[in-house]
Amino acid sequence: MVRPRTVHDVAAGKLCTGCGVCAYLAPDEVRMVDVLDHGRRPLPITPVGANGRGATAALDCCPGVRLGHEGSRPAPGEIAALRPAWGPVRAIWEGYAADPSIRYAGSSGGVATALAGHCLTGEGMAGVLHIGARADVPYLNETRLSRTPAELLANAGSRYAPASPCDRLDLVESADGPCVFVGKPCDVAAVRMARQVRPELDRKLGLTIAIFCAGTPTTRGTLEMLDRLGVADPARLESVHYRGAGWPGSARARLTDDPPERRRELSYAESWGDILQKHRQWRCYLCADHTGEFADVAVGDPWYRPTGDDPGQSLVLARTERGVRLVEAAIAAGTLVLTPVAADILPASQPNLLRARGAVWGRLTTLRAAGLMTPRLRNLPMAGIWWRHLSTVEKLRSTLGTLRRIGRKRLREPAALDPYRPPAQAGPTQLGSTQAGPAQAGSSAADPAQTTGRPLSK
Template sequence: MGRNQLNRTRAFFGLTARNIEDVVGNGLCTGCGLCASIAGPAAISMGINIEGNMRPLVRGAFVPGQNEQIMAVCPGVSVQGPGRPKGVTIHPVWGPMREIHRTWSSEPVVRHKGAAGGTLTALGRYLLASGRVHAVLHVRADDRKPWLTISTISRTPEEVLRGAQSRYGPSSPLVHVHRLLDEGKRFAVIAKPCDISAVRALGRVESRVESLIPYMLTIFCGGVHSVHIAKAVMRHHGVDELDVALYRYRGEGWPGPLRVQTRDGTAYDLPYPGAWLMGKFAYELQFRCKICPDGVGEAADISAPDGWILSNGKPSYAEAPGTNVVVVRTHAGKELLDASINAGYLQVAPVSLEEIDLMHKNHHRKAAASAALFALRLMGQRTIRIFGYRTKAGLKRAGLRRIFQQFAGTVRRVLRGENREHLI
């Protein structure tokens, strides 16, 4: 094959990243922090870059083989779905669905404080209280800078509850994975779908994952916004970020307002739609989220998105006791859900596929994600490899209009340079 033909072939199929600089520089980083977990803090640290996203900084040399391991598990290089497990209903958008329910925490305080119905909080509390795991890896608000989100390890049910609440901003949930693996005790991971995909990938190269991480739980993710949004909200209220004592992305209750509270107790609220559905914030979504093939957590044991309360087919934002939807994907997920219900931690009610379609119709765009990745390949950009996500079925479900929107939107973003990012 001649050099020109080779270059044309590479341009058509696209190139995957060779190192962290490639991943970040081409807008493919999710900010998960697994690379920092593998390499250690002396080699990689995580922080906010100029674009307002959580990104790695290479501080020192890797030991031999570390770069290869990082590239093997990085969700900015490849993501692998579950394919078609036997005996499981496979939905073209929602993926494997062993069971679906509407759920909420049986404890009123957990239901009130947790995201939506507090289902993931309740599951984390049950796992620790029952001794099934010794720790839960998740995220919570930063005590010093409450508008930021940090990775945390909870070892008691009370610690899980203290860390509850939705966190929409950038974070690195997986920075402590190897710290916990080195402890040699079982732990659960509650994180975004791309984070769960990364942990599954780690399990294919790290034997300890299968025995020490028995449960992986997630949400439906609409994408990670930059920290610039939080700063814009504080500016909107005329609040100095150094004076902020609380930054809560949602209220306590369903779904509640975004609240900024200063150290003197003054509170400033924005209604949920005003805070998160305003078109002017759309550009702040990181590029990787706009080409994501899995916002619904197909690789998890359980996905627990909001169980939106609908009125005439539209979400209700009024304060009320919240609910989640639970999508059970694996045998481990089913066993965990049944045990938590029997132990009195969760309550369930029926929910239909039609209701889920209405609640989360924005996620239908993921069915056309392969069109976005194809656009990157055609433009000779670095892209991610995807496996096990039913590409043909997804494209058929998406339809020509959504396919074109994904393709054309990706081309526009690349031409505008939205996929170009800086390390810290």
Template sequence: MSEQARLDRAVRKVVAEGNCSGCGACTLLDPGLSMRLQDDGFRRPVREGAGPTPAGADARFARVCPGRRTEARTPEGSTRHPLLGPVVSCWRAWAADDELRHRGSSGGTLTALSTWLVETGRVSAVRTARTDREEPRRTVPVTLTTREEALASAGSRYGPVAVLGPGALAPDGAVVGKPCEATAARQLLDLEGAGPEQEPLLLSFFCAGTPSQQATDTLVADLGLPEGTGLDDLWYRGRGWPGSFTAVAADGRRVSTSYEESWGAHLGRATQWRCKICPDGVGESSDISAADFWDTDERGYPVFVENDGCSALIARTRRGHDLLVEAFAAGVLVGQPLEPDAVAGVQPLQTSRRRTLAGRLLGARAAGRTVPRYVGFGLTRFAARDWRETLRTGRASFRRVRTARKAGR
């Protein structure tokens, strides 16, 4: 069997098992692979060129793809928090620039850092995602080199996009990607033995999952702009905190709904399977990860009242910590140190998922589904601490997976 055939077989298996996250890392292993939107509304790797496929690409794929394995890490100088992963320092922060703060999803911190990095020449470019200008319902990868481009890319995109791709991991650049993309990038860089001076800066954010493109298309139509209506713009969040899901038609009509409604009732229900069993929604493999630092109610659940944006920033490496200290000193960011437990306290989705994931994985496996290998996340310890909840979650996962398999999904 040829190198290309072995790699294609490995990729097809991950996709067929539902374990593909759509990160695009496999396209870095073989130039003949590309990420394309499929009928189910997710981006998946497809063979569009002849390669050449490098020798041993299938073995490299097995060590890099988050659909095969994800390994927790504790970089030098960090302390491992059981729910948040490695922490060198933690901050409550927002962009000093009011425009960037308003435009971003929470405090505009990643947008401010991206702008500062390219304007000062600390990196040559930043790879991230933004609205597709031709079809704003879609999300596309983009390379930023100016403040204007960073501003145009501000705000979360709750649609399928593969940030990783040819040129994404330039050693003098930076990447702002989902946790699975940070994981794949870090695992590839580790495999290649690159030192810090040959590695791009990895920035990430807390992620609840990637919804199908169909969810966005349906929501826009339900709000009053049916399929075929030309759009000038669409944003999911930002332009306030948390901001509203908003679509602007080419004829000037504008429709919107709250973040709580758009995510809770529509987008969040359409996330892919790999996201439902993700061990790391907090960007553990990055140098810096950002999260909403929500106000909460008496139960500890976020309160989605419009306010000035505020982020929690976690430096996960010494490199990330040093960069944040410099950004605060330069007046790029405003904020103060924060205890990691305070972040965990306002992120109930992430903490609950980490605590109950072992049960979900066991239930899925019992129902006949293959799951990725997760190393070092302490999932067994969480399961042992609350075995009743683990059992309950496992039974529910078993029933859902068995029902889906019987229906051919």
């Protein structure tokens, strides 16, 4: 089986998650760019081979190729029944942010935003590293260090688009005090590995929050969604929201010249179900951690509840003692309104994620038999879930379907990592193309975040 030698091999082999930890660990060698049909990807600043020590060392912290727990047995204080399929869980709550504006803006109950805000105002932390929409290109993301609850609220809600929050972990290292990190499960897993080799980062991380994730759509997916919303020219886009303003909320877009009464909306089923989920990057199909097993706190949707008129609910998992302490402190401070729930609420809330984890075993087994590169997953049980929770049809899809994907997704060919340039900078013809063409190749015309090796930040 093929083994990567650097993070560039991971990206070429289509196993990159886009987290950006390599750009943080090797900023002189690696820059993160957006690739239209793949996601955020690391490109070399200097020619590969000229000075590749950083890109090689970063491989040790890459969640695209390695992920695992130290042990398989539940530690004291963990809920033993959940450990095999859901990772370490010490406490489960359901509820929402006490501030109605945060609850309304959030994708579910606004708990991630409210908890991060409590860490700023109630725990004296210095900042929150997270992602938000780029001011100049609202359908792309950038990494930000927010220092006030108002800044957090301005960026509340899911961003179903490529993001690399780990690329600016240097902002946490250089902060005046401990900080919160908010990201997808793979991002938090990368942070966990990076803090083991960067003592100052470890010292400055006050809390990690993971958002349940079913996969990251590429920028191609966002552009298709915008087209469905009637946005013919994304250069005129003022804002785009993927969820929020209710639960689960709708996808919304606004152009700079839209009249106040103009509404461009798609339901969650239309935006995620019909469009975005079909554009997920390949590594997401091989993900065994959709619920943030390496975080202090993980937050997701309690889908067992009916949606519609409900203003929003969050399912909250405390996975570490630190997570338990800070969630309980936020409850005591009146920032969060949470009620403890039974352990079986987790699988009832996310049955699709449980089956997705089982399907990964079938995919990995098939890919290894075909001699293709796969991630190394340790103490993340999957085979039993594949056997017990998948139907016969689902088992066949995970194996025979993967054989078909090898050809359809060209998994034996290296990914073409041409940087995407927004139409305002690349010209009006780019969006009409169905494939990333020569007009998107890296050059000095790429966006500012791509030419500096560091994304724009506040």
